[in-house]
Amino acid sequence: MPNQVTYRVYDFLKEIEPFSYLDQESLLRVASRVEVRYQPPGTVVFRPGEPPRDRFFVVKEGVIELYSEDADGQELLVERCGEKDIFGIRPLLADDTYVFLARAVEESLLYAINSEGFRDIIPHHPRVLEYLATSMAGSSRYNLEYRAVQRQRPGAAASREEPDLLTLQSLHRSRDPVVCHANETIMDAAQRMTEQGVGSIIVVDEDHCPIGIITDRDLRRCVATGMVSRKLPVLRIMSSPVSCIPTEATVTDVQIRMLRTGYHHLVQTEDGTDKSRVTGVVSEHDLLLLQGNNPAVVIQEITTARTPAYLRELRDRAERLLSSYLEKEVAIGYITAVMTQINDEIIRKCIKLGLARMQADGLGNPPALFDWLTLGSQGRGEQLLRTDQDNALIFEDVSPAKYNSTKDYFLKLADYVTEHLNEVGYRYCDGDMMASNPKWCLSVSKWKDQFTEWMHENTAENLLNTSIFFDYRGVWGDGSLPDKLTSHIFDELGSNSTRFQASLAMAALQNPSPLTFFRNFVVERSGEHKDQFDLKARAMRPLTDAARVLILQARKGNINNTLKRFEALAKLEPQNARLYEEAAEAYELLIRLRAELGLKRGDNGRFVRPEELTQVQRLLLRNSFNPVKEIQQLLEVRFQLSFLR
Amino acid sequence: MAVAEWLRRVFGLAGGDGRRSSEGGWPDYYRRYATEVDHRIPPDTDLREIPVVVLDAEATGIDVRQDRILCMGGLRVSGNSINLGEKFEAYLPTPPGFERSDAVVIHGIIPNSQRYAYVDEPTLLSDLLEFLDGALIVGHHIGFDVALINQALKRHGAGPLLNQVVDTADLAKRLRPAGYWTPEHDFSLDALARRYRIPLSDRHTALGDCYITGVLWLKLLSRLALRVGRDLQLRDL
Numbered sequence: 101m102p103n104q105v106t107y108r109v110y111d112f113l114k115e116i117e118p119f120s121y122l123d124q125e126s127l128l129r130v131a132s133r134v135e136v137r138y139q140p141p142g143t144v145v146f147r148p149g150e151p152p153r154d155r156f157f158v159v160k161e162g163v164i165e166l167y168s169e170d171a172d173g174q175e176l177l178v179e180r181c182g183e184k185d186i187f188g189i190r191p192l193l194a195d196d197t198y199v200f201l202a203r204a205v206e207e208s209l210l211y212a213i214n215s216e217g218f219r220d221i222i223p224h225h226p227r228v229l230e231y232l233a234t235s236m237a238g239s240s241r242y243n244l245e246y247r248a249v250q251r252q253r254p255g256a257a258a259s260r261e262e263p264d265l266l267t268l269q270s271l272h273r274s275r276d277p278v279v280c281h282a283n284e285t286i287m288d289a290a291q292r293m294t295e296q297g298v299g300s301i302i303v304v305d306e307d308h309c310p311i312g313i314i315t316d317r318d319l320r321r322c323v324a325t326g327m328v329s330r331k332l333p334v335l336r337i338m339s340s341p342v343s344c345i346p347t348e349a350t351v352t353d354v355q356i357r358m359l360r361t362g363y364h365h366l367v368q369t370e371d372g373t374d375k376s377r378v379t380g381v382v383s384e385h386d387l388l389l390l391q392g393n394n395p396a397v398v399i400q401e402i403t404t405a406r407t408p409a410y411l412r413e414l415r416d417r418a419e420r421l422l423s424s425y426l427e428k429e430v431a432i433g434y435i436t437a438v439m440t441q442i443n444d445e446i447i448r449k450c451i452k453l454g455l456a457r458m459q460a461d462g463l464g465n466p467p468a469l470f471d472w473l474t475l476g477s478q479g480r481g482e483q484l485l486r487t488d489q490d491n492a493l494i495f496e497d498v499s500p501a502k503y504n505s506t507k508d509y510f511l512k513l514a515d516y517v518t519e520h521l522n523e524v525g526y527r528y529c530d531g532d533m534m535a536s537n538p539k540w541c542l543s544v545s546k547w548k549d550q551f552t553e554w555m556h557e558n559t560a561e562n563l564l565n566t567s568i569f570f571d572y573r574g575v576w577g578d579g580s581l582p583d584k585l586t587s588h589i590f591d592e593l594g595s596n597s598t599r600f601q602a603s604l605a606m607a608a609l610q611n612p613s614p615l616t617f618f619r620n621f622v623v624e625r626s627g628e629h630k631d632q633f634d635l636k637a638r639a640m641r642p643l644t645d646a647a648r649v650l651i652l653q654a655r656k657g658n659i660n661n662t663l664k665r666f667e668a669l670a671k672l673e674p675q676n677a678r679l680y681e682e683a684a685e686a687y688e689l690l691i692r693l694r695a696e697l698g699l700k701r702g703d704n705g706r707f708v709r710p711e712e713l714t715q716v717q718r719l720l721l722r723n724s725f726n727p728v729k730e731i732q733q734l735l736e737v738r739f740q741l742s743f744l745r
Numbered sequence: 746m747a748v749a750e751w752l753r754r755v756f757g758l759a760g761g762d763g764r765r766s767s768e769g770g771w772p773d774y775y776r777r778y779a780t781e782v783d784h785r786i787p788p789d790t791d792l793r794e795i796p797v798v799v800l801d802a803e804a805t806g807i808d809v810r811q812d813r814i815l816c817m818g819g820l821r822v823s824g825n826s827i828n829l830g831e832k833f834e835a836y837l838p839t840p841p842g843f844e845r846s847d848a849v850v851i852h853g854i855i856p857n858s859q860r861y862a863y864v865d866e867p868t869l870l871s872d873l874l875e876f877l878d879g880a881l882i883v884g885h886h887i888g889f890d891v892a893l894i895n896q897a898l899k900r901h902g903a904g905p906l907l908n909q910v911v912d913t914a915d916l917a918k919r920l921r922p923a924g925y926w927t928p929e930h931d932f933s934l935d936a937l938a939r940r941y942r943i944p945l946s947d948r949h950t951a952l953g954d955c956y957i958t959g960v961l962w963l964k965l966l967s968r969l970a971l972r973v974g975r976d977l978q979l980r981d982l
Contacts, residue, residue: 105953214830
């Protein structure tokens with residue numbers, strides 16, 4: 101007869117995949133055989149090479165970290181398992197020893213599930229098996245590595261700078277295909293894929309003819325879950341046969357074949373059959389980068405658009421493009437570059453439409469040179485989804501007599517532009533941080549005064565403005581005015597730097613890193629977003645703030661993008677390179693997560709309900725908090741903030 | 746000692762009418778428990794190797810001489826694990842005259858409710874002794890539970906519990922001694938569970954309390970081990 105304690109275990113497990121797929125009776129039976137294991141901090145749950153006992157683990161409370169050892173015996177963090185995460189499931193699936201070292205980071209309680217009893221249940225619950233086979237693949241570490249590999253791919257790297265330079269001929273790039281033989285181990289194959297920076301490897305026979313293929317996905321599905329030992333020959337996990345195309349096939353040929361077969365990878369051979377030598381491999385991902393939903397086409401359309409309504413349609417199309425990029429796990433650096441270019445183009449178009457209306461109103465051409473500044477995340481080139489607009493306008497100094505009329509012209513223009521942007525879907529800014537606000541439509545001199553004031557009087561409001569306005573970027577206009585502002589800022593920094601920088605650094609610490617996430621999200625206490633987690637304020641802003649103040653300190657004014665800032669910082673300070681790289685990685689991940697959530701819900705993805713995250717997303721999010729905390733500590737030391745607090 | 750042992754065996758062997766032996770006065774189950782099980786644990790035994798049973802009784806009240814056991818729960822702890830598969834749980838019908846007991850509001854056991862399968866007291870005691878075997882008994886304010894059990898054993902002509910006993914309240918006090926500023930109730934199971942962050946959901950069901958006490962036991966031990974600076978032995982308790 102089940103007792104209260106069994107019911108307590110049952111209640112806990114029934115929310116968690118794959119236990120949620122079990123019927124009550126079966127799950128109660130599982131629960132009644134659970135062993136509750138207590139792990140003091142620092143204690144080991146299991147070690148690599150240890151034969152698995154007949155159980156796997158669910159974290160009831162606390163945190164367990166899984167480590168793998170590299171060739172030098174160094175421990176590499178593979179995964180952090182928090183509440184409700186499952187680990188050590190290997191014995192359930194294969195009779196092999198543990199691969200990882202599992203250690204409690206803090207005082208933890210584990211439910212050890214008797215896998216004997218669990219295994220009996222699987223045949224009657226196909227969804228459990230399905231879950232084990234597929235979704236256990238979501239190991240965070242692997243995803244990050246996968247993206248790192250993607251980033252290093254020559255195609256992606258080149259297009260990162262100039263996303264609209266994609267052409268068709270590069271499909272026939274003369275790179276030697278990465279191959280291996282059927283009897284080589286999975287580990288060797290994975291090693292080679294990593295070395296070569298590719299997402300797939302072709303298995304060939306003695307004559308160099310293709311007999312199968314292994315992709316990142318296979319590795320994730322089979323190996324990362326522990327279902328298949330890494331020491332087995334590749335033969336065990338390869339997909340076979342492969343679909344072949346001749347070397348001279350066109351993009352359309354490739355597209356049609358992929359659609360028809362449903363394969364994500366096609367192998368190029370000399371004569372287009374699997375009886376001739378391998379010459380290359382084309383993936384769906386390659387194709388997407390090459391052509392697919394070509395962003396260049398969208399941008400082309402924007403420049404010829406005549407109405408805000410059509411711009412809105414194009415922006416919607418760009419969103420679908422974004423969604424397919426996210427799905428294919430295209431590198432974030434590339435995605436943000438494409439989306440920024442699209443956003444910029446839309447802004448330019450709106451300005452042109454605004455200027456046309458000024459003409460139509462009989463107000464004529466602009467009375468002075470000007471630049472349209474975009475601020476905040478769009479200024480940093482990191483905006484994926486349409487958020488509120490943040491913009492400003494700077495015009496050249498004019499004689500005092502003409503100042504007011506000049507300003508009036510630009511305010512009117514800004515009115516039109518912001519109206520158009522609003523129609524496209526970039527909503528008016530609640531805080532009125534827009535060029536149509538008289539405060540943010542200023543001449544060069546007045547802007548200089550404004551920045552000087554922000555830098556010398558470190559009130560809370562000024563700091564907030566700093567965090568938005570300092571990431572300005574000119575998108576349309578003369579092009580020379582933003583640089584004047586930048587050099588002014590660095591002059592000011594020279595005369596009075598320490599206090600200003602310290603206050604900026606302070607701002608980066610204002611949102612404490614959300615470490616209590618392990619047990620609970622740090623959710624908003626009240627207001628419209630009660631019980632939601634503020635992705636932007638709690639995780640992203642500390643990173644953007646930190647990157648900004650550090651890059652200001654390093655006097656690199658022309659780097660306006662958080663990822664690029666961290667990249668530059670890693671080069672400037674090799675001793676902190678690891679931290680900056682991790683911060684950039686975390687930031688990428690947050691951008692990605694926010695875009696995914698936003699697309700799913702049709703909003704800007706800023707607020708997240710803890711329960712709408714998948715286990716994998718929760719894990720990824722949690723991992724991203726580590727660099728947030730570390731970088732905050734770095735700021736505290738560097739700017740001696742403990743004295744200020 | 747040897748003589749007593751000898752007498753025990755002789756009388757034990759002489760008895761033969763079911764539960765209660767005529768000469769020695771001990772029921773069979775107790776005789777077996779007392780003579781065949783080794784309850785001594787050398788003080789230098791590694792704590793991880795000692796079988797532990799966390800015990801909790803719910804009773805009609807707090808007067809050891811008057812009140813009766815209503816429900817008894819036990820869980821085995823070995824090493825750092827609590828095994829929910831090996832549990833002891835038994836309910837007794839509320840004896841006549843105790844139906845209006847004030848304790849009902851605490852443990853929520855409605856007298857003779859149909860929810861439970863009841864056994865009689867000798868069966869409970871017999872099963873309990875078999876479950877206990879030579880284990881170390883751990884419980885919160887366990888002295889009360891042991892006294893209740895001993896009273897019951899005495900009622901049925903058996904001797905007292907022979908297992909070694911550790912009180913988690915005492916252990917908690919040693920780790921954080923009470924001063925004149927620390928009221929006694931700070932070492933209640935509720936207060937300690939809160940201090941050591943153990944959820945209190947099944948409080949006042951015998952098995953639920955066992956579970957909470959079991960987790961508390963493991964958490965206290967890890968802190969004690971830090972203080973002692975090596976693997977714990979029985980004598981450290």
